Amino acid sequence: MQGSNVDIGGELEAAATRFGFNLEAAAVDRLRLLLGLWQRFGRAFNLSGATDEAGLLGHVLEGLQVVGLAHKIGTRPEQRWLDVGSGAGFPALVVAACLEVQVTLIEPRERRASFLDMAVHQIGRRDCGVLRGHVEGASWRPVKNGGELVTPGSFDWASARAVFSPEVWVEVGRQWVKPGGVVVAHVRAETGVFAGEVGRVDDARWSIRGVARG
Numbered sequence: 093m094q095g096s097n098v099d100i101g102g103e104l105e106a107a108a109t110r111f112g113f114n115l116e117a118a119a120v121d122r123l124r125l126l127l128g129l130w131q132r133f134g135r136a137f138n139l140s141g142a143t144d145e146a147g148l149l150g151h152v153l154e155g156l157q158v159v160g161l162a163h164k165i166g167t168r169p170e171q172r173w174l175d176v177g178s179g180a181g182f183p184a185l186v187v188a189a190c191l192e193v194q195v196t197l198i199e200p201r202e203r204r205a206s207f208l209d210m211a212v213h214q215i216g217r218r219d220c221g222v223l224r225g226h227v228e229g230a231s232w233r234p235v236k237n238g239g240e241l242v243t244p245g246s247f248d249w250a251s252a253r254a255v256f257s258p259e260v261w262v263e264v265g266r267q268w269v270k271p272g273g274v275v276v277a278h279v280r281a282e283t284g285v286f287a288g289e290v291g292r293v294d295d296a297r298w299s300i301r302g303v304a305r306g
C-alpha cells in the first residue's frame with residue numbers, strides 16, 4: 093500500500109502460516125494489488141466501511157482463513173466456487189487471488205459489481221465472473237431480466253460473508269453446491285459444531301467452518 097509502514101507481505105505470509113498453508117509469491121502480488129484498489133476506489137464505489145490499511149488488512153486476513161480451510165479440505169483447479177453478496181470482494185477476491193478455482197461473484201449493487209469486475213481483470217482472473225442479482229433460497233433473480241443463469245446444485249464451494257445469518261446461509265448454500273460440495277460459514281469462535289461439518293480454521297475472533305452437502 094502507498095506510504096505504508098506495515099510489512100504487508102510479512103503480515104500476509106504470517107497469517108497464511110497460522111492458517112496452515114504457504115502463500116505463493118504470485119498470490120502476495122495479487123493481494124497487494126487488491127489492497128491498492130480497495131484503498132483507491134473504496135469511497136468512489138461505496139465498497140465497505142474499511143478504507144484504511146488496518147481495516148482492509150483485517151478483511152484480507154479473514155479471507156486467508158477461508159483459503160486455509162480450502163487448503164485443509166483440498167481444492168482442484170477445475171472446481172467452481174460461488175460467492176454470494178461479494179460486496180467489496182470478501183472473501184471472493186482473496187479466494188481468486190490465492191486459489192485456482194473458478195469463482196462466480198454475485199452482487200446486486202451496480203457500483204460494487206463494476207468494481208469486482210475490474211478487480212477480477214486486474215488480478216488476471218478472466219476465468220472468474222461477476223453477476224448482478226440476488227440469491228433467494230435456491231432461486232436466482234438477476235437484476236435485469238434475461239441476465240445470465242446460475243444453477244443451484246452446480247458448485248463445489250459456496251461462501252457468503254455477512255449476507256445471511258450463518259444458520260440460514262448453511263441451509264441456502266447447501267442448495268447451491270453439488271453433493272459432497274462445501275458451504276463455507278463465518279462464525280464467532282465460540283459457535284458450536286454444525287451438522288455435516290468437515291473442517292474448520294480458527295482464529296481468536298472468527299472461526300471458518302466447512303459444511304458438506306450430504
Ligand SMILES: C[S@@+](CC[C@H](N)C(=O)[O-])C[C@H]1O[C@@H](n2cnc3c(N)ncnc32)[C@H](O)[C@@H]1O
Nearest residue numbers: 176177178179182200201225226227253254255
Ligand atoms: C454486508 S455486505 C458484505 C459484503 C462482503 N461479503 C463482505 O463480507 O465484506 C452484504 C452484500 O450482500 C449483497 N446482498 C444482500 N442480499 C443479497 C442477496 N439476497 N443475494 C446476493 N447479494 C446480496 C449486498 O448488496 C451487499 O453488497
